[in-house]
Amino acid sequence: MTADALPAPVRAQSNRVLVVALIATTAMLFTAFAAAYLERSGARGWRRLDLPGILWANTLVLALSSVAAEIARRSRARPFDAVKDRSNVASFTGKPQGIARWALPASVLLGLLFLAGQAAAWAELRAEGVFLPTSPYASFFYLLTAIHAVHVAAALLALSVALTRARILGLAVGFWHFMGIVWLYVLLILKVLG
């Protein structure tokens, strides 16, 4: 493609549809897992495990990362120096100033820290002798967290691309927030349901 054959507004709009569709299809994936989990948790021999405490720290890290990503998005949407020039308000091209410059890299780093934290949680469970096949609950725990981690990795990739391509920032951040919501959903399933 020569830079882009489509007018910028059309491109932006279809990117938005693309992300909504991606979110919808990912949501259905986790809904299916949740349905399977609910079905299974009603059966005999179902026992929950104590989950590693580090998961709470990871949750916090992911939340902070989302906040940082949001700061980055807003600073682009309304560059501090563009407030005077109202015609520029909605553009994504303004350069953020001051601390906001570091928001996006910080968000990516926090995301990586989250993944490291998840790996630590797995290591802790394995040290306790809890492996994927140990019990149905353990199977679901590893499966759900691993599938979530794979999606987080993909979303982080998108965020990293947004470091240099501001055009997709809004969408990458949108998907990133969605990853945070899915994580809360996974926690809800694992801690509360069943």
Next chain:
Amino acid sequence: MEHRQGFLGKYVFSFDHKVIGIQYIVTAILMAVIAGALAVIIRTRLAWPGVGAKAFPPEAYISFVTMHGTLMVFFVVSLALSGLANFLIPLQIGARDMAYPFLNMLSFWTVVPACLIMLASFFVTGGAAASGWTAYPPLSAVKEAVPGSGLGQTLWLLGMALFIFSFTMGGLNFLTTTLNLRTRGMTMRRMPITVWGFLVATVLAILAFPPLTAAALMLLADRHLDTSFFVTDMLMGGKYRALGDGTPLLFQHLFWFLGHPEVYVLVLPCICMTFDILPAFTRRPIFGYRPSVYAMLVIGVLSMIVWGHHMFVTGMNPYVGKYFSIATVIITAPFSILGVNLLASLWRARMRFATPMLFALAVISAVGLGGFGGLFLGTMTSDIYFHDTYFVVGHFHLMIGTVTLLSIFGATYFWFPKMFGRMMDERLGRWHFWLTAGPMITIFVLMHMQGLGGMLRRTYDPSLYPYNEHNSTLRLPITLLAFLLFLAQSIFVWNFTKSIFKGEKAPANPWEATTLEWQAPSPPPHGNFGEQLPVVHRFAYEYSPGEGQADFVPQTVEKTA
């Protein structure tokens, strides 16, 4: 628009939706030859159980049935429809290409390895997967269950994973393109109904495939990582195997949550393409454009909540069964609206019987026959008898076999001039039509009869069971018709290949049709519409608008005050 040069860029890794569309269609034709050959082997085995018993033991039979179904549903019909969607959507909405041409190229080149993996699985130890196109555990979950449960099943899962990935990428393109790239004046209500069909199908696919992905991941874990999502303790070959206490039925729920919407993913675009073919040969607008679109939307929603009708005999709570039964019968209402609108589109028509029209007419009959059988299956009480008999086999072959293939053939004859700038041979087309529609519909109606007689599906030698005696009369006729059907397809392959190079040159609008693709040259150049994108001024089907006016008015013609 980038214009990629060189053979590789132009024909192999092309970004052009038209080339990608044709690539999909050619791939589907190649896979159809293999899937069809499997059907011939299956029918041979059923008519003469002794023949080839050494070369094809019972394990091989069930393996062939599995792969025949898998290839036909996902690698023939789905791919052919992906091809037609790729070719038609941008042309019909007045776009220069898909919204994400690179992604489009990627989705085709993801499905190619999927095809190869599926085919390779025939040649590994134990042979190809043998757990049915539905991959039910425990056959699909316990590696030692039957020979095909080994490496063959693993490859099946891998191939399906790649297919789903590719199909989702393709769907994202169809969705974004349809919603955002329509040309000026092309409102949603002016879109050719084919585009609507693909739109509804795409949304369904995007929402319904993930549960199958989830099921496949859990199945893989059961197979290779010792979990027990779907496997339970069981007796195998006389020995007790402690496998855990999973629930095989859970897989069925997840599978059919996809499986049922998937049948509409296949059939809605096909019905819509038939709608699109009709007016060019009846010279009348299609009947009930808006009700048809609404009916499709309703079908789309309902199709996601009726999956349990595939599981009536699994011991589900009768109240749950009742619910699924009622929901299923409700879905026949919007489905009938589509069928009746197809029929009514013929009302008072001055028909032109060209090959695409013949296929369209046959599609209408198949929709009626297949839907009629569905009523008996959707009613729980009768389904308890019909389940797992040839009645079901006849029903779904009429629907996702006959309706889809006949309309795909019709669509190919119809849009071939646009694809290659040449006409297909009309005389060969007629021969192909009669030798295809005739045997196909007859075969599957006869299978309903066998099912009424209680003949079970997935049985490699029906003569083993005394209760089946009275069903034996139809076995040979069906097999002979199947041979005829298979051989007749060589007429199509020959016509298709020959016409690409030697067909009569086609004008831009050979059928005198109104939609945008016919206002572009045949074949359309890169970028489809030259310097200026067309502007749409009217509804998609303005045929015979009134006394003293032209016979048809293309969508691009301005309204005069």
